[in-house]
Amino acid sequence: TQLLEQSPQFLSIQEGENLTVYCNSSSVFSSLQWYRQEPGEGPVLLVTVVTGGEVKKLKRLTFQFGDARKDSSLHITAAQPGDTGLYLCAGDPHSQGGSEKLVFGKGTKLTVNP
Amino acid sequence: GAGVSQSPRYKVAKRGQDVALRCDPISGHVSLFWYQQALGQGPEFLTYFQNEAQLDKSGLPSDRFFAERPEGSVSTLKIQRTQQEDSAVYLCASSLRLGGTQYFGPGTRLLVL
Numbered sequence: 001t002q003l004l005e006q007s008p009q010f011l012s013i014q015e016g017e018n019l020t021v022y023c024n025s026s027s028v029f030s031s032l033q034w035y036r037q038e039p040g041e042g043p044v045l046l047v048t049v050v051t052g053g054e055v056k057k058l059k060r061l062t063f064q065f066g067d068a069r070k071d072s073s074l075h076i077t078a079a080q081p082g083d084t085g086l087y088l089c090a091g092d093p094h095s096q097g098g099s100e101k102l103v104f105g106k107g108t109k110l111t112v113n114p
Numbered sequence: 115g116a117g118v119s120q121s122p123r124y125k126v127a128k129r130g131q132d133v134a135l136r137c138d139p140i141s142g143h144v145s146l147f148w149y150q151q152a153l154g155q156g157p158e159f160l161t162y163f164q165n166e167a168q169l170d171k172s173g174l175p176s177d178r179f180f181a182e183r184p185e186g187s188v189s190t191l192k193i194q195r196t197q198q199e200d201s202a203v204y205l206c207a208s209s210l211r212l213g214g215t216q217y218f219g220p221g222t223r224l225l226v227l
Contacts, residue, residue: 042220086154
């Protein structure tokens, strides 16, 4: 059973379009993290959301943590080819704060075509 | 500053061979984690260390997998008698403290034939 479900699994869009990817769980997380992974590289942390209902913005990326702390979303505005990559959500459902061993979703593979 | 480094970057092994994968964490980072990432999947936790102490090895898939960090810095993940299902990318991550941000290395891609 996947603790963190991500959707969609694959997404191919044109440059300039907007998109949203989702990360859902039946478990409560003290925090969730979003990573971006490029081929041949390790995941790179984009953001950590901690408070239920929290919204964080990172340039064209907007991250939201659900009120119940069971789900999160990543919205990208005006996607660019440089946004191409595998987007992973992760968290530790057992920690009181911060990350210890992380549980990852399967990821959303995003391709932005010029 | 240097990030997490892993070696080798690629390893091809014949089924039944033993392999050793090395991780050099960021200097001064107390916590070190190993993850396994199968093709098309997210990383899955294997084990982690705080300094030289292995605090959790619940993710190791079998007793063929063994990890050590004898001096609290460099870590080695050893897989004995490799099987085809061991083919994956093995990622190492380190953090300054337990609960801190994890910084990942580029991974070692293992292919078992």
